[in-house]
Amino acid sequence: MNKGARSWGAEIAAVGMTVILFWIPFYFIIVNAMKNTKESSLLNLAWPSSIHLWDNIKQVVAARDYMLLRAFYNSTVLTVLSILVLVFICAMAGYVMQRRTDKATPWINFLVLSGLIIPPAIVPTIWVLESVGLFKTMTGLVLVEVALGFPFCVLLYKGFMSAIPREIDEAAIVDGCSGVTLFFRIILPLLQPVTATIIVTSSVGIFNDFTNPLYFFPGSKNATVQLTLYNFSSQYVTQWNLLFTNILLITLPPLLLFIFFNKKIVAGMTAGSVKG
């Protein structure tokens, strides 16, 4: 076999593998979300005899007094607020941590790095939140997401800051900029590419987060979309079509994000992960 034919063969095999490993599971979810309860209980790949997707969506949305709508609202608020706070405080921290070097620098770096590795202590965190009255509140959950997302974002910002020449700072200082204006007027706009990466990756992470809402945001009023899916999984154990519809609905936001930012996500991931 010549080289060209062999590489074609490998490519066709690879594309075939992706169909089996990635498209079939995805097709399986979509096709079962369109079925009625009886057909979906067969758990097969057959095309539905009649399409019930809209009915299923209405049922899932209306379930438990429109809990899914509340959950979408909660998840959106959680994601937007956490990202806003994360971007501002991490950009500021990354800026000072990269520019300033003194005796405290290695200690600060060590503390931040340990946040990437050490698992959070859950019940003591609840205890802290409870004692300041923020347990079971959105503010409390936002603080948790921010605290746990902080090390990764700061490292990204720090890495990116090192590529911004100090001459820019010096020119601004000569022109009479103080620290605050220098940061907000000059540095923050220059950080835009890495900010975009952080917004995309962290919003997927926070929107998909299950563990933190499970611990820090309990109660049916508080549910986020991941929790509804988990709660519904016990309720819908005989109505798999509804479970698949729910999976489909909560996968849509990350899917759309992926379609629009595909290149950016992959590029940002590679830049961040190899440097860090």
Add this chain to the structure above:
Amino acid sequence: MTTILKRTYSYYFLLPAALIYIAIFLVPTLMSFFFSLTRWSLIEWKFIGLENFITFFEEPSLRIGFKNTLLYAVITCVLKVVLGLLLGVFLTSKIRTKGYLRSVIFFPTLVSTIAVGLAFSMMMHPTQGLINTTLAKLGIAGPDWLGNPDLALISVALVDVWKGVGFATVIYIAGILSIPEEYYEALQIDGGGALHKFWNIIVPLSRPATNSVIILSFIGGLRSFDLVWAMTKGGPGFSTDLIASIIYKQYQGGFYGLATAGNVILFLVVTLLAFPLYMYLNRKEAEL
């Protein structure tokens, strides 16, 4: 100059981040060492010494989480390194469907772990599930993926790899693309084949990528919770319980001191295994 610097790069900029990080991460981490030694109801505590830790290692149902966690982390880590490297090599070679393949492999990374877990647990249904009905058509009697205690942990680990291998691949792609072209040219002059290229250039020179993948997936494996919780809730029996799922079970049961002891054990496992591993890999990298 120093005063200008202090004013320009003032530590005030660190303050908001530091406050949140200290209050929500560092303080609870330090407090966990104390609370792990207590019987605790969130409101009051009673100091009981090492009793929680003794309970943890004496009860077979708790101890198994320790073993499972290590096994799970090693399985997922090894598979992600091997598959990530192979996929990385394949996806940096001269192929036309590169863009498509890279996107498809990366996509599961973005899907919710709970959704993935539930979908796969239905596909792994012993009699009706997609996997076993397909195997049956080929004449193979598929196992009970999640119901067999000997197999369940491996099944969950495989789903973890399915979901996470795209991330490892992306890291490898970046690592392989940063290898200077001259090495390949030198190999061509010396007349080395594809296998030489793989073993003598790509494997050693993508070392930084390998280190990142090992550290990230090993720590991720030690800490994982949501996938196992969505797929098996630790069952059948306790065969898929990880330290993180035991922490949750003890928390649910109101055993806050015991849950915190589990947290301290996880902390120690991660610190005693991952930190030295990190140091070791980084030193090797520096020698290269």
